[in-house]
């Protein structure tokens with residue numbers, strides 16, 4: 589069991605290392621990534637508009653596109669990712685990330701982002717962050733209940749965890765469950781079919797037990813928002829992901845005062 593988890597993590601690391609240099613550009617060239625940026629970006633922006641002096645963690649942040657967006661408003665932003673290639677690419681291409689955000693309508697002045705290679709073991713001490721982002725990462729962790737618990741611990745009282753999870757009921761997900769294994773044996777081929785191979789490196793498939801994890805961690809569900817497959821046409825009818833907004837219970841005013 590431990591060996592299987594290790595080999596899956598190694599497959600994931602290879603997968604994301606290979607894609608690090610092209611990851612951010614997907615937010616320009618792929619309709620599903622553009623749609624994710626629009627929905628998640630607006631949610632991040634709205635959340636931070638109501639939280640002056642916020643401290644933000646982008647967990648599994650890849651090159652840190654959402655970390656850079658958060659930094660346009662927040663006082664302190666940390667981006668943690670297990671892939672050194674993702675972290676390095678993001679650090680070396682900050683202005684490219686800024687241009688990409690501006691093209692998507694997020695054009696405020698850039699802030700600071702501290703990038704760090706790490707995983708759930710590197711999460712900081714109790715109650716450090718007002719907002720935590722976990723975008724497209726929970727489906728890759730071996731113990732999502734433990735990770736959501738650790739993220740809840742890192743939130744201040746009244747803090748918000750914004751995360752996306754796959755929607756297992758979406759027809760898009762049914763199709764990927766079929767295409768994934770086929771793509772895995774055709775690796776090396778360029779194009780979108782080969783990219784469906786991510787479906788084989790998710791420990792829980794499309795079923796991330798986020799609701800059970802949230803209630804175990806004492807997080808309240810504030811909202812669930814469908815994330816469409818694309819930003820126009822028939823793609824807007826399909827919703828392969830859900831954005832979830834979870835709130836740490838506690839004295840919200842005290843959390844915002846950073847007391």
Ligand SMILES: C[S@@+](CC[C@H](N)C(=O)[O-])C[C@H]1O[C@@H](n2cnc3c(N)ncnc32)[C@H](O)[C@@H]1O
Nearest residue numbers: 604648649650669670671707708723724725728
């Ligand atoms: C699908 S990418 C999403 C990147 C970014 N959040 C975004 O939305 O563009 C998933 C990222 O999670 C990272 N990752 C996977 N497992 C992780 C873990 N246990 N701890 C930290 N990062 C992890 C991968 O290295 C990868 O960069």
